[in-house]
Amino acid sequence: xxxxxxxxxxxxxxxxxxxxxxxxxxxxxxxxxxxxxxxxxxxxxxxxxxxxxxxxxxxxxxxxxxxxxxxxxxxxxxxxxxxxxxxxxxxxxxxxxxxxxxxxxxxxxxxxxxxxxxxxxxxxxxxxxxxxxxxxxxxxxxxxxxxxxxxxxxxxxxxxxxxxxxxxxxxxxxxxxxxxxxxxxxxxxxxxxxxxxxxxxxxxxxxxxxxxxxxxxxxxxxxxxxxxxxxxxxxxxxxxxxxxxxxxxxxxxxx
Amino acid sequence: xxxxxxxxxxxxxxxxxxxxxxxxxxxxxxxxxxxxxxxxxxxxxxxxxxxxxxxxxxxxxxxxxxxxxxxxxxxxxxxxxxxxxxxxxxxxxxxxxxxxxxxxxxxxxxxxxxxxxxxxxxxxxxxxxxxxxxxxxxxxxxxxxxxxxxxxxxxxxxxxxxxxxxxxxxxxxxxxxxxxxxxxxxxxxxxxxxxxxxxxxxxxxxxxxxxxxxxxxxxxxxxxxxxxxxxxxxxxxxxxxxxxxxxxxxxxxx
Amino acid sequence: xxxxxxxxxxxxxxxxxxxxxxxxxxxxxxxxxxxxxxxxxxxxxxxxxxxxxxxxxxxxxxxxxxxxxxxxxxxxxxxxxxxxxxxxxxxxxxxxxxxxxxxxxxxxxxxxxxxxxxxxxxxxxxxxxxxxxxxxxxxxxxxxxxxxxxxxxxxxxxxxxxxxxxxxxxxxxxxxxxxxxxxxxxxxxxxxxxxxxxxxxxxxxxxxxxxxxxxxxxxxxxxxxxxxxxxxxxxxxxxxxxxxxxxxxxxxxxxxxxxxxxxxxxxx
Numbered sequence: 001x002x003x004x005x006x007x008x009x010x011x012x013x014x015x016x017x018x019x020x021x022x023x024x025x026x027x028x029x030x031x032x033x034x035x036x037x038x039x040x041x042x043x044x045x046x047x048x049x050x051x052x053x054x055x056x057x058x059x060x061x062x063x064x065x066x067x068x069x070x071x072x073x074x075x076x077x078x079x080x081x082x083x084x085x086x087x088x089x090x091x092x093x094x095x096x097x098x099x100x101x102x103x104x105x106x107x108x109x110x111x112x113x114x115x116x117x118x119x120x121x122x123x124x125x126x127x128x129x130x131x132x133x134x135x136x137x138x139x140x141x142x143x144x145x146x147x148x149x150x151x152x153x154x155x156x157x158x159x160x161x162x163x164x165x166x167x168x169x170x171x172x173x174x175x176x177x178x179x180x181x182x183x184x185x186x187x188x189x190x191x192x193x194x195x196x197x198x199x200x201x202x203x204x205x206x207x208x209x210x211x212x213x214x215x216x217x218x219x220x221x222x223x224x225x226x227x228x229x230x231x232x233x234x235x236x237x238x239x240x241x242x243x244x245x246x247x248x249x250x251x252x253x254x255x
Numbered sequence: 256x257x258x259x260x261x262x263x264x265x266x267x268x269x270x271x272x273x274x275x276x277x278x279x280x281x282x283x284x285x286x287x288x289x290x291x292x293x294x295x296x297x298x299x300x301x302x303x304x305x306x307x308x309x310x311x312x313x314x315x316x317x318x319x320x321x322x323x324x325x326x327x328x329x330x331x332x333x334x335x336x337x338x339x340x341x342x343x344x345x346x347x348x349x350x351x352x353x354x355x356x357x358x359x360x361x362x363x364x365x366x367x368x369x370x371x372x373x374x375x376x377x378x379x380x381x382x383x384x385x386x387x388x389x390x391x392x393x394x395x396x397x398x399x400x401x402x403x404x405x406x407x408x409x410x411x412x413x414x415x416x417x418x419x420x421x422x423x424x425x426x427x428x429x430x431x432x433x434x435x436x437x438x439x440x441x442x443x444x445x446x447x448x449x450x451x452x453x454x455x456x457x458x459x460x461x462x463x464x465x466x467x468x469x470x471x472x473x474x475x476x477x478x479x480x481x482x483x484x485x486x487x488x489x490x491x492x493x494x495x496x497x498x499x500x501x502x503x504x505x506x507x508x509x
Numbered sequence: 510x511x512x513x514x515x516x517x518x519x520x521x522x523x524x525x526x527x528x529x530x531x532x533x534x535x536x537x538x539x540x541x542x543x544x545x546x547x548x549x550x551x552x553x554x555x556x557x558x559x560x561x562x563x564x565x566x567x568x569x570x571x572x573x574x575x576x577x578x579x580x581x582x583x584x585x586x587x588x589x590x591x592x593x594x595x596x597x598x599x600x601x602x603x604x605x606x607x608x609x610x611x612x613x614x615x616x617x618x619x620x621x622x623x624x625x626x627x628x629x630x631x632x633x634x635x636x637x638x639x640x641x642x643x644x645x646x647x648x649x650x651x652x653x654x655x656x657x658x659x660x661x662x663x664x665x666x667x668x669x670x671x672x673x674x675x676x677x678x679x680x681x682x683x684x685x686x687x688x689x690x691x692x693x694x695x696x697x698x699x700x701x702x703x704x705x706x707x708x709x710x711x712x713x714x715x716x717x718x719x720x721x722x723x724x725x726x727x728x729x730x731x732x733x734x735x736x737x738x739x740x741x742x743x744x745x746x747x748x749x750x751x752x753x754x755x756x757x758x759x760x761x762x763x764x765x766x767x768x769x770x771x772x773x774x775x776x777x
Contacts, residue, residue, distance in 0.1 A: 016352060019349050036368045097264075101481075200451060229356060233356060234352070251612075
């Protein structure tokens with residue numbers, strides 16, 4: 001980053017620090033009851049406590065695990081199904097409209113069905129997270145495969161590429177920008193559904209942690225948990241950005 | 256054309272028919288599944304006795320108010336950040352720190368601060384709606400043809416006049432798209448909050464149906480929620496095309 | 510130098526020296542007859558140019574020769590064998606080069622695609638890629654992406670990829686049509702040089718009459734609706750061709766006039 005960019009970054013951090021200071025001031029002057037709004041100092045203390053003597057780290061891992069398993073399962077299923085549907089014109093005519101109809105459906109509505117099927121268990125959570133996360137990836141993959149440049153298929157025919165080669169060397173790379181965008185969206189969905197499932201089923205994770213803290217009016221612990229959830233959201237998005245930049249380096253080069 | 260559209264219905268009709276037949280043959284006795292005919296019946300009943308409509312009204316009310324509150328805040332901030340680049344750069348870290356927090360994570364805070372009911376749900380929905388409105392309206396303002404801004408300067412328009420007569424009309428198509436996306440998010444978040452904890456609206460109803468071991472009613476609510484989401488999106492898309500058909504709007508996945 | 514009409518009989522005696530042969534080929538697409546009763550023989554190593562007004566079916570004829578289309582009746586043969594699907598020995602150079610290259614692979618990667626398809630052992634690939642890039646005048650561009658290259662460079666890359674197939678025949682569909690005049694002339698000469706060393710058969714479709722005469726050993730003009738041969742000219746100009754000298758040759762001008770009149774006549 002060049003020098004002026006760096007200066008702006010620092011200034012922006014300064015503004016953020018000022019916001020935190022403002023928060024501290026509001027908490028100290030008791031403008032809002034400390035039961036609802038702990039100061040950043042107490043939230044920080046709770047974080048430290050949670051990681052040193054408490055089991056906050058296990059909660060973080062718990063949420064990350066729920067996200068990861070669901071998201072990975074969804075990615076594999078979503079890409080495979082999306083590839084199948086997207087590469088066949090016939091499938092697209094019959095299946096794609098139903099998928100489009102289901103697109104605006106609030107996926108959290110599947111939770112009671114999952115509870116009916118699996119009870120308040122890890123299995124339920126995995127099902128819900130995977131189900132919710134599959135849609136953005138599958139829909140994006142269908143779109144990506146449907147949009148492969150037909151000329152490339154002719155090149156493939158001319159070269160006598162095998163079916164597998166066409167999928168892995170031509171269709172998949174061509175669809176990868178769409179697929180990555182879908183995976184990024186799915187990650188957000190996975191985090192949200194992890195939190196909700198943990199809250200509902202009392203599974204080990206940050207979602208359950210923040211709910212318990214709220215019920216016991218431990219606002220510092222509550223805020224610590226919320227901050228951690230924000231950090232998970234931030235870091236996973238950052239990781240996706242990084243992966244995308246590596247995978248899709250060819251897109252950014254412009255003539 | 257029409258045959259293409261007709262083909263779209265084949266798969267769902269076949270699936271539903273197969274499910275119906277299977278459920279009948281197997282004499283389905285389950286807490287989690289019900290034959291499509293029973294689902295339809297439960298849906299009809301819930302419509303007739305008004306329960307589903309009351310719940311829909313509650314959910315839509317919370318979603319709508321949350322959308323307006325969050326949308327307006329997001330819009331104002333988005334326009335401000337779009338026009339004043341300095342402000343945008345200074346606020347960047349703060350925005351990027353708060354944005355990734357999943358709205359449901361704030362649920363317990365809203366719970367202890369506001370208790371159960373409309374207010375906490377509206378608060379969560381509003382938080383969720385701020386971000387897409389902010390990001391997309393900021394982008395819309397930034398992409399305004401610079402020529403138009405020069406016109407505003409030449410005409411010596413006051414900031415308020417510039418915003419009213421130039422910025423908003425020029426950015427309106429994309430702002431509308433942002434609003435449409437935010438509306439979808441509002442519905443999803445409202446239902447999610449209700450399912451997670453709030454005892455009102457469609458989310459609460461579907462959870463109650465599951466707890467009462469009424470799979471037909473539960474799935475009826477699921478179908479209804481799906482229809483609601485679809486209808487909302489369809490109505491807004493139609494409005495968008497009607498109002499801004501000429502504008503080539505590009506959707507941005509948030 | 511004969512303005513020959515197409516032969517009508519289903520002449521099954523294929524001249525054994527023909528590499529590509531069309532035998533009374535008819536193609537109907539979407540209810541229209543695009544090509545009717547086309548009989549055509551291309552000798553090995555020959556450079557054949559096909560010209561014609563828009564919509565006369567010259568691209569369609571090329572795609573039939575490539576095996577991308579199947580004739581409704583009649584047969585297209587390559588080396589005596591009927592073409593039911595594309596063959597690796599026939600390389601196709603498309604006009605929209607941007608769409609025919611893989612944007613996510615570098616120049617080297619794009620050429621490698623052909624080498625992977627023809628199962629060239631990994632150890633040999635780097636050498637071959639370097640040689641081919643040198644041949645098409647892109648020696649230092651192995652690691653560039655198509656998105657970073659100009660139109661002329663991309664078309665050269667496509668040609669390099671086609672040469673990597675070690676084709677017996679090169680089918681080219683208005684390959685220089687989207688390029689500016691100077692780039693086009695440079696590529697014309699490069700193509701002639703490449704073909705001289707490889708001795709490949711070339712079928713070159715173009716709407717540029719000058720280009721057709723400059724490049725070809727023989728030029729065929731198609732009549733439209735449906736496509737059939739309207740004129741056939743043997744090009745008796747000395748090789749190697751030269752952009753200035755050849756184009757001022759009296760024979761060049763005479764052939765040019767004949768083709769020009771032919772095209773004008775077909776446009777009515």
